[in-house]
Amino acid sequence: DGGITQSPKYLFRKEGQNVTLSCEQNLNHDAMYWYRQDPGQGLRLIYYSQIVNDFQKGDIAEGYSVSREKKESFPLTVTSAQKNPTAFYLCASSIQGHPDTQYFGPGTRLTVL
Amino acid sequence: AQSVTQPDIHITVSEGASLELRCNYSYGATPYLFWYVQSPGQGLQLLLKYFSGDTLVQGIKGFEAEFKRSQSSFNLRKPSVHWSDAAEYFCAVNTNAGKSTFGDGTTLTVKP
Numbered sequence: 171d172g173g174i175t176q177s178p179k180y181l182f183r184k185e186g187q188n189v190t191l192s193c194e195q196n197l198n199h200d201a202m203y204w205y206r207q208d209p210g211q212g213l214r215l216i217y218y219s220q221i222v223n224d225f226q227k228g229d230i231a232e233g234y235s236v237s238r239e240k241k242e243s244f245p246l247t248v249t250s251a252q253k254n255p256t257a258f259y260l261c262a263s264s265i266q267g268h269p270d271t272q273y274f275g276p277g278t279r280l281t282v283l
Numbered sequence: 284a285q286s287v288t289q290p291d292i293h294i295t296v297s298e299g300a301s302l303e304l305r306c307n308y309s310y311g312a313t314p315y316l317f318w319y320v321q322s323p324g325q326g327l328q329l330l331l332k333y334f335s336g337d338t339l340v341q342g343i344k345g346f347e348a349e350f351k352r353s354q355s356s357f358n359l360r361k362p363s364v365h366w367s368d369a370a371e372y373f374c375a376v377n378t379n380a381g382k383s384t385f386g387d388g389t390t391l392t393v394k395p
Contacts, residue, residue, distance in 0.1 A: 212386050213327075272317075276326045
């Protein structure tokens with residue numbers, strides 16, 4: 171079955187450590203996205219990529235970094251510079267950069283202790 | 284800049300009753316509009332979308348939405364709610380830049 175996988179489902183890290191969240195898709199989609207979701211809030215865009223080896227900052231990119239070396243993979247690193255990293259992180263992909271339905275992964279809940 | 288407002292943070296309806304979730308958007312050109320549903324601790328699933336054409340769009344699970352340009356609205360409706368519809372619902376607008384802006388969501392509770 172085609173889809174988006176995110177791992178792990180739950181992640182715990184100590185303050186000051188960098189952590190990388192995995193996102194893989196086998197939908198052959200060109201575009202991929204990372205969102206952050208906090209309780210009572212909608213999704214906020216962190217980074218997005220419309221093609222391999224290219225990505226753009228979203229609305230809240232500070233303290234995060236990404237890479238897009240392969241079409242199917244778009245890992246997100248939460249660095250120690252992110253002041254409030256505890257959140258639910260969602261990865262999505264779409265066929266084209268615009269405008270199109272985004273398909274979401276199941277999410278990773280990151281808790282920084 | 285585009286924006287989406289979902290005025291209702293939380294809605295409670297009885298099972299079998301009708302449902303309407305409100306969504307208002309702000310965007311200068313023709314918007315591309317979406318409704319997604321999220322169960323607790325899960326990703327988002329597309330319910331329906333509007334790109335152009337008929338302003339009343341049908342989606343999955345018996346949902347429909349109507350695009351009203353004059354009111355900048357894209358309200359989601361369902362004639363008879365089932366207990367399994369309890370979830371959080373997000374309205375989103377997408378532009379030619381490829382970025383989606385999401386509303387803050389409406390949590391639906393279904394009473395037996």
